[in-house]
Amino acid sequence: MSLILCPGFKFSGISAGIKKNQLKDLGLIYSEKPATIAGLFTQNIVQAAPVIIDKQKLKGGIAHAIIANSGNANCCTGDQGLSDTHSMCKSVAKALQIDENHVFAASTGVIGQYLNVQAIESSMSELIDNLSEKNLNLLAESIMTTDTVPKTAGNIFSIGEKSFHICATAKGAGMIRPDMATLLNFVCTDVQADPQTLHQCFKKSIDKSMNIITVDGDTSTNDTALILANGISGLSLDDSEVKNAFQNALDEILLDLAKALIRDAEGANKLVEIAVKGADSLSDAQKIADTVAHSNLVKTAIFGEDANWGRILAACGRAGVSFDPLNLSIHFNEVTIFEKGCYCGEQAEKKVDSILKDSEYTINIDLKKGNESYSMYTCDFSYDYVRINADYRT
Amino acid sequence: MSLILCPGFKFSGISAGIKKNQLKDLGLIYSEKPATIAGLFTQNIVQAAPVIIDKQKLKGGIAHAIIANSGNANCCTGDQGLSDTHSMCKSVAKALQIDENHVFAASTGVIGQYLNVQAIESSMSELIDNLSEKNLNLLAESIMTTDTVPKTAGNIFSIGEKSFHICATAKGAGMIRPDMATLLNFVCTDVQADPQTLHQCFKKSIDKSMNIITVDGDTSTNDTALILANGISGLSLDDSEVKNAFQNALDEILLDLAKALIRDAEGANKLVEIAVKGADSLSDAQKIADTVAHSNLVKTAIFGEDANWGRILAACGRAGVSFDPLNLSIHFNEVTIFEKGCYCGEQAEKKVDSILKDSEYTINIDLKKGNESYSMYTCDFSYDYVRINADYRT
Incomplete structure (x- = not known):
């Protein structure tokens, strides 16, 4: 450098x-x-x-x-x-x-x-x-x-x-x-x-x-x-x-x-972009990105390299934004894992599994309602986060 | 039983x-x-x-x-x-x-x-x-x-x-x-x-x-x-x-x-009551209890048995409630660790250290503004939480 x-x-x-x-x-x-x-x-x-x-x-x-x-x-x-x-x-x-x-x-x-x-x-x-x-x-x-x-x-x-x-x-x-x-x-x-x-x-x-x-x-x-x-x-x-x-x-x-x-976040191994699009308003896109990016269950799944889209969907569902779960779709990079209310099956998951091993990737969430989008960056939640913060003052 | x-x-x-x-x-x-x-x-x-x-x-x-x-x-x-x-x-x-x-x-x-x-x-x-x-x-x-x-x-x-x-x-x-x-x-x-x-x-x-x-x-x-x-x-x-x-x-x-x-929460070793009193409104008391109870830094400190009142105070400070940090006090059970804007010293911390070893205790937060109070129960954030949720589907 x-x-x-x-x-x-x-x-x-x-x-x-x-x-x-x-x-x-x-x-x-x-x-x-x-x-x-x-x-x-x-x-x-x-x-x-x-x-x-x-x-x-x-x-x-x-x-x-x-x-x-x-x-x-x-x-x-x-x-x-x-x-x-x-x-x-x-x-x-x-x-x-x-x-x-x-x-x-x-x-x-x-x-x-x-x-x-x-x-x-x-x-x-x-x-x-x-x-x-x-x-x-x-x-x-x-x-x-x-x-x-x-x-x-x-x-x-x-x-x-x-x-x-x-x-x-x-x-x-x-x-x-x-x-x-x-x-x-x-x-x-x-x-x-x-x-x-x-x-x-x-x-x-x-x-x-x-x-x-x-x-x-x-x-x-x-x-x-x-x-x-x-x-x-x-x-x-x-x-x-x-x-x-x-x-x-x-x-x-x-x-x-x-x-x-x-x-370089505490204990982090992954840099994950949470990219929300298709929202009615910027505020809706922000609320969903924020809720997913902060979800401990999503962050531990990222750490576990687990394509647990159910947790992503559940986080979207508690963001305080109105949407139809049957319209929303979830993608890891370009691979669709959930759409039309259903899981996309084992072949899709196999492709996602390989993405999850990367140190950087994007979780794309498409509400398919409007034209607003918003991105946030989060990391995984690992044992080391707990270790670092349990011991911080000692 | x-x-x-x-x-x-x-x-x-x-x-x-x-x-x-x-x-x-x-x-x-x-x-x-x-x-x-x-x-x-x-x-x-x-x-x-x-x-x-x-x-x-x-x-x-x-x-x-x-x-x-x-x-x-x-x-x-x-x-x-x-x-x-x-x-x-x-x-x-x-x-x-x-x-x-x-x-x-x-x-x-x-x-x-x-x-x-x-x-x-x-x-x-x-x-x-x-x-x-x-x-x-x-x-x-x-x-x-x-x-x-x-x-x-x-x-x-x-x-x-x-x-x-x-x-x-x-x-x-x-x-x-x-x-x-x-x-x-x-x-x-x-x-x-x-x-x-x-x-x-x-x-x-x-x-x-x-x-x-x-x-x-x-x-x-x-x-x-x-x-x-x-x-x-x-x-x-x-x-x-x-x-x-x-x-x-x-x-x-x-x-x-x-x-x-x-x-019996995932990975939990502690049952901690977050008891907020002296708030102007029930909503204020709820916001502070909720923010402290959900703070990962507070929860990892509870796991680490660390009297890290600074994290509790920092969580109160981002709860969206107006208060004067110089008036607020923080107590583990009945032991005061922070009041009048300052740390209460090593003797207080020694007493708190022994409380932190218990499996159940209360963090009392007094805003000293009004008469409303609210309590929530939370647990610590441990390695086992991460382990359980990294591996959930496998």
């Missing part, structure tokens, strides 16, 4: 001693010039200190740096938690000689324990010395929790003779449902954008990526997605051609990352 | 060869005189043949027998499925010389396969020879799917010098959420009741028992709960004292059974 860069941005990721075993747990993004920023956050009523503080700072629309730690969520930590997040930002501001209001923070990990700010402060010079435009991967590593691999994506996109860059990282392997931003997700780009337009584009892309994936249906108190645009490319989103190209590029990068999150 | 009886009712349970390994798979309830009947069924849009047919017959309000099989759901089996259910009922009607319209049917098992009606018909004389008022337990056994033990409950209840009986059985270990009747559940009583009053009482009790339990949040296409009242006790629900006593008795019997279902 070629190195992912974005002109004007530097990244760092080190071990500050917050996690055990000297794993990387402290990361930094530094924009050489102040960038415009947009952000999306968890919809959970319970919100961590850095979420509360970032939301305030976002009103200014300008960011110079983001500091992030893993190993501790700094959530349900009261006034001390808020003060700790401020201290993190202050340290960065002081070391880089920038405005503290332009330093954003993110935390991920266990809830309810005080953050070791001392460790973060002591590591500040190492964190800054480590900054390089080539270090996106180290940043990606520093924000991992139960993730097993660092996740990054990025590319150069051309418009005529000019080009712009997007690079991004995300982390999150559990506590994921399509309920706003989801997890930690940082995006850097060299287009020029006012905060409102940037927000608009970011929201659209997040809705088509981070908001269509689910691992376990739970949500975090710390979900934070931030995008920084430094304008260095000279290409501005005020130009509709640039805006379109940027939107498509951002869609692509974030969908890549979202799929990578599901591939 | 003493034998559970209800005067005027006989039960049977045999092996007809629908399940493998000669396990019991065919059961019968026979009321010596026609009884009034009330029933509740799955809310799933996809409904099995016996559900469709029972709903029709229920309009008559009279039942003489119920035939039930396990090992095959007779769902998504088209016209053949409907015809097969009719054949089951016809066989019983012929053998017992009763009206086919007074014979109800229930099926449970795998979806989408045709029922072996031949096997059922060949076993009819054995099924009827086996009828005895002492055989409730055999019936209970014959309707088991992934259940590991047969579930029955019953008692004699006195009113002055008179008394009435209730006896009941239920099956269901997975595909359970609080969404109407849930699973198979048959109740016999010797009170006298018109079908409307019987339905009213049954619905109330089901709402406080079968409708407050969850295993995995999925629902079945075959859920059927039927109650038969033969009037033999001479006590009528027209008498308000009798009606009150009957309602309380039915509540008690069905809650016993509902808890038994959770104790």
Whole structure:
């Protein structure tokens, strides 16, 4: 894989001693010039200190740096938690000689324990010395929790003779449902954008990526997605051609990352698209995709490589959508397993059995009512999901 | 345990060869005189043949027998499925010389396969020879799917010098959420009741028992709960004292059974009550109880005996209910682990750790806003749940 860069941005990721075993747990993004920023956050009523503080700072629309730690969520930590997040930002501001209001923070990990700010402060010079435009991967590593691999994506996109860059990282392997931003997700780009337009584009892309994936249906108190645009490319989103190209590029990068999150989901072996079509309304298609994607019985059948279409149908039937089961059909990739109210027989199942052995496939559900469609990505439910989450704090 | 009886009712349970390994798979309830009947069924849009047919017959309000099989759901089996259910009922009607319209049917098992009606018909004389008022337990056994033990409950209840009986059985270990009747559940009583009053009482009790339990949040296409009242006790629900006593008795019997279902839920080791109080409205309390009871992260933490209150709080926070996290408190039984926005420390956690080792306990959540409360019962999420459901059809 070629190195992912974005002109004007530097990244760092080190071990500050917050996690055990000297794993990387402290990361930094530094924009050489102040960038415009947009952000999306968890919809959970319970919100961590850095979420509360970032939301305030976002009103200014300008960011110079983001500091992030893993190993501790700094959530349900009261006034001390808020003060700790401020201290993190202050340290960065002081070391880089920038405005503290332009330093954003993110935390991920266990809830309810005080953050070791001392460790973060002591590591500040190492964190800054480590900054390089080539270090996106180290940043990606520093924000991992139960993730097993660092996740990054990025590319150069051309418009005529000019080009712009997007690079991004995300982390999150559990506590994921399509309920706003989801997890930690940082995006850097060299287009020029006012905060409102940037927000608009970011929201659209997040809705088509981070908001269509689910691992376990739970949500975090710390979900934070931030995008920084430094304008260095000279290409501005005020130009509709640039805006379109940027939107498509951002869609692509974030969908890549979202799929990578599901591939690395807790205990997951399968990336399965739940593609619903033929619905009367988008909302109907969404309800069915959501119910099937979250069904534990469907997810354990995916794990067991069992063509248990009855569970898929039963999940559709409790989605709160009106449809005629005699019209609905179910297909694994292009193979029909259920239609006209009946099972398609052993020959079809034999073909499906081979698809089920693949690590990625699509379950197509056709309501044959209207023209609306919606897709979501889910994973299987395995022993390892239980193992990882039964032992999480120990 | 003493034998559970209800005067005027006989039960049977045999092996007809629908399940493998000669396990019991065919059961019968026979009321010596026609009884009034009330029933509740799955809310799933996809409904099995016996559900469709029972709903029709229920309009008559009279039942003489119920035939039930396990090992095959007779769902998504088209016209053949409907015809097969009719054949089951016809066989019983012929053998017992009763009206086919007074014979109800229930099926449970795998979806989408045709029922072996031949096997059922060949076993009819054995099924009827086996009828005895002492055989409730055999019936209970014959309707088991992934259940590991047969579930029955019953008692004699006195009113002055008179008394009435209730006896009941239920099956269901997975595909359970609080969404109407849930699973198979048959109740016999010797009170006298018109079908409307019987339905009213049954619905109330089901709402406080079968409708407050969850295993995995999925629902079945075959859920059927039927109650038969033969009037033999001479006590009528027209008498308000009798009606009150009957309602309380039915509540008690069905809650016993509902808890038994959770104790025997797929892979479950724990029966945990999620008790929410201090809510502004019943709906708010229900939403929070439902979200916590269904959270896979809470359920895996229960399995791991981990006092992970952060996950409980995070589940509350995504329930769609407005509350102040600084006011909410979380308690395991009587031990407070989280209040005033903060963790209560290691001493509290030590006490909670010992509670978590118990097989049954309560997670109390106090919103400290209003006066409404609601409780649900859930279980842990274990390796065995995954094992059972990955391999279900194989």
